Amino acid sequence: xxxxxxxxxxxxxxxxxxxxxxxxxxxxxxxxxxxxxxxxxxxxxxxxxxxxxxxxxxxxxxxxxxxxxxxxxxxxxxxxxxxxxxxxxxxxxxxxxxxxxxxxxxxxxxxxxxxxxxxxxx
Numbered sequence: 001x002x003x004x005x006x007x008x009x010x011x012x013x014x015x016x017x018x019x020x021x022x023x024x025x026x027x028x029x030x031x032x033x034x035x036x037x038x039x040x041x042x043x044x045x046x047x048x049x050x051x052x053x054x055x056x057x058x059x060x061x062x063x064x065x066x067x068x069x070x071x072x073x074x075x076x077x078x079x080x081x082x083x084x085x086x087x088x089x090x091x092x093x094x095x096x097x098x099x100x101x102x103x104x105x106x107x108x109x110x111x112x113x114x115x116x117x118x119x120x121x122x
Contacts, residue, residue: 002025002026002027003026004027004046004048005028005046005048007034007050013052024110033059034063048117049077051078053087065095074095077100
């Protein structure tokens, strides 16, 4: 079973996404901050991390950097609102592998996750 870490400050969004993913057969763990995501990454070792770009952007960029220092092959997908595109570019250069602009389309989410999981197998 593939493992996914969902990091989002908004509990409603985090829980909703975790349910969606677990209903599709993923083992899901949740974090309410980038710092908590770093802590959980080390013990959970997820195949994919979905991380919301919070208002504390520097913390998020630091968290991505810490996760990719722990595991340079970490598969981080950033989630953000429309209008945060420059921050997404910064997240990609910091180590995220992909991004999704909210509102999240279920098909797009699973397509991006599947692409990263297939990259792992190659």
